[in-house]
Amino acid sequence: MAEASASEWVNPLYDPGDRRLPRIAGPCALVFFGVSGDLSRKKLLPAVYDLANRGLLPPGFGLVGVARRDYTDAQFAEIVRQDVQAHARTPFREESWKQLVTGIRFVWGDFDDAATFDRLHQTLDELDANEGTNGNHAFYLSVPPKMFEVVVDQLENHGMVDQTKGWKRVVIEKPFGHDLASAKDLYRIVSKAFPPESVFRIDHYLGKETVQNLLALRFANQIFEPFWNNNYVSHVQITMAEDIGIAGRAGYYDGIGAARDVIQNHLLQLMALTAMEEPNSFEPRQLRMEKQKVLAAASTLSDLDLYSARGQYAKGWQGGVEVPGYLQEKGIPADSHTETFAAIRVDIGSRRWAGVPFYLRTAKRMPRRVTEIALMFKRAPHLPFANTETQDLGTNALVLRIQPDEGISMHFGAKVPATGMEIRQVTMDFAYVGSFTESSPEAYERLILDVLLGDPPLFPQQEEVELSWQLLDPVLQHWAEQGAPEPYAAGTWGPQNATDMLARDGFTWRRP
Numbered sequence: 001m002a003e004a005s006a007s008e009w010v011n012p013l014y015d016p017g018d019r020r021l022p023r024i025a026g027p028c029a030l031v032f033f034g035v036s037g038d039l040s041r042k043k044l045l046p047a048v049y050d051l052a053n054r055g056l057l058p059p060g061f062g063l064v065g066v067a068r069r070d071y072t073d074a075q076f077a078e079i080v081r082q083d084v085q086a087h088a089r090t091p092f093r094e095e096s097w098k099q100l101v102t103g104i105r106f107v108w109g110d111f112d113d114a115a116t117f118d119r120l121h122q123t124l125d126e127l128d129a130n131e132g133t134n135g136n137h138a139f140y141l142s143v144p145p146k147m148f149e150v151v152v153d154q155l156e157n158h159g160m161v162d163q164t165k166g167w168k169r170v171v172i173e174k175p176f177g178h179d180l181a182s183a184k185d186l187y188r189i190v191s192k193a194f195p196p197e198s199v200f201r202i203d204h205y206l207g208k209e210t211v212q213n214l215l216a217l218r219f220a221n222q223i224f225e226p227f228w229n230n231n232y233v234s235h236v237q238i239t240m241a242e243d244i245g246i247a248g249r250a251g252y253y254d255g256i257g258a259a260r261d262v263i264q265n266h267l268l269q270l271m272a273l274t275a276m277e278e279p280n281s282f283e284p285r286q287l288r289m290e291k292q293k294v295l296a297a298a299s300t301l302s303d304l305d306l307y308s309a310r311g312q313y314a315k316g317w318q319g320g321v322e323v324p325g326y327l328q329e330k331g332i333p334a335d336s337h338t339e340t341f342a343a344i345r346v347d348i349g350s351r352r353w354a355g356v357p358f359y360l361r362t363a364k365r366m367p368r369r370v371t372e373i374a375l376m377f378k379r380a381p382h383l384p385f386a387n388t389e390t391q392d393l394g395t396n397a398l399v400l401r402i403q404p405d406e407g408i409s410m411h412f413g414a415k416v417p418a419t420g421m422e423i424r425q426v427t428m429d430f431a432y433v434g435s436f437t438e439s440s441p442e443a444y445e446r447l448i449l450d451v452l453l454g455d456p457p458l459f460p461q462q463e464e465v466e467l468s469w470q471l472l473d474p475v476l477q478h479w480a481e482q483g484a485p486e487p488y489a490a491g492t493w494g495p496q497n498a499t500d501m502l503a504r505d506g507f508t509w510r511r512p
């Protein structure tokens with residue numbers, strides 16, 4: 001009987017109709033360009049091991065690192081092992097490692113040297129022949145965007161993107177360009193060699209369990225839908241606060257700033273998932289279409305002086321330790337205008353959301369690390385209580401905590417026991433840790449597995465990327481014309497202009 005070709009290979013355990021079952025990738029090789037970088041070493045390589053450890057990688061699996069270092073396969077494998085032992089989520093098990101290590105290879109060389117790609121070609125041929133990777137190859141470009149074109153051209157020139165002998169996929173990391181024009185350019189470069197369904201754009205927030213739970217919460221339940229609209233919600237606050245500074249990433253961060261780093265991708269995706277209509281199914285096209293509709297209907301306000309805010313952290317205290325300001329960080333020019341705090345108001349022109357501002361905020365060096373989506377409700381139309389009785393009644397809110405302490409909480413007023421009638425804000429909590437025994441996989445585990453399975457729903461499409469830039473470009477242009485961002489002390493909740501921005505609409509930022 002003729003054997004199924006690689007592209008026809010069907011995983012007997014993978015039933016796309018039943019998402020409860022473990023999904024195991026078919027034979028393939030995963031090639032990491034830029035494998036010596038921080039992201040690869042702390043996140044990507046450990047995630048690959050975690051997949052192997054969970055039994056989700058096939059026996060025919062190759063892991064190829066490409067970088068300028070002069071390692072042998074064995075030396076590279078040793079580095080991977082150290083990274084795995086230091087950063088993997090699951091315990092180190094010799095048997096999983098033994099299985100993974102047989103397919104580990106290293107290719108040294110510069111990306112602009114054709115010889116590097118000759119070597120890569122040979123290595124992939126060898127893996128196909130010896131490890132049974134069957135011509136299925138995923139190329140993960142964990143390299144600065146300016147290198148994308150070089151790598152993609154080399155792959156094409158070396159005949160390594162031919163989809164007829166096994167599948168070929170490319171994985172790119174944000175930032176997807178630095179504005180609309182460059183995002184289109186990037187697309188042009190990548191699509192010279194790869195058809196749209198073979199391009200996987202990683203926004204690691206979409207791989208987080210709690211982000212996917214947003215879909216379960218909204219569309220598996222009846223109780224939330226009735227109030228998920230402008231009849232009840234007064235505004236939405238989406239916050240991604242980090243307590244760290246730029247953590248040694250001056251080269252990447254300066255000139256990019258908080259809005260490009262986080263709002264363009266993670267926060268606008270969270271907004272789209274919060275605001276979208278129910279998709280007909282979770283078939284990739286349907287989900288994307290609904291997200292796109294939100295992004296297409298979203299706009300910032302034309303008075304960006306009033307409805308956007310930015311800041312830059314100055315020195316301050318964090319966890320009892322004095323920390324330097326952004327301008328004192330190693331590698332940052334003393335006159336940098338890069339923002340480390342960014343907030344914008346976004347309005348969504350739809351029947352569901354007209355009149356409900358969405359406030360998106362992100363920053364480095366805030367008092368704590370927290371990402372959350374908070375639906376803030378209108379006040380009850382009538383309160384049959386004395387003013388003194390409700391003075392501690394805050395705003396009703398539904399808060400989806402993306403991280404840490406993943407869960408959902410509801411904030412509302414309750415009577416204080418043994419008082420005549422005093423109402424105080426209380427919180428009702430659902431926490432993942434208390435409700436499930438399973439621990440959450442890392443976002444990269446989920447996303448890398450999806451790439452290997454060719455499962456696209458969690459990867460933003462070019463249209464979403466372009467719509468996001470379309471929204472953000474005017475804000476960035478406006479900021480570029482202004483002088484230095486307003487400083488805020490490290491370890492505080494951000495600059496005054498952000499507080500003013502919300503106060504203007506009669507709201508205050510949550511202190512999560």
Ligand code: BG6
Nearest residue numbers: 174204205242261262266371403
């Ligand atoms: C990345 C940003 O996308 O997300 C970083 O480039 C940020 O600046 C990081 O620190 C935060 O990710 P997480 O998963 O820790 O919230």
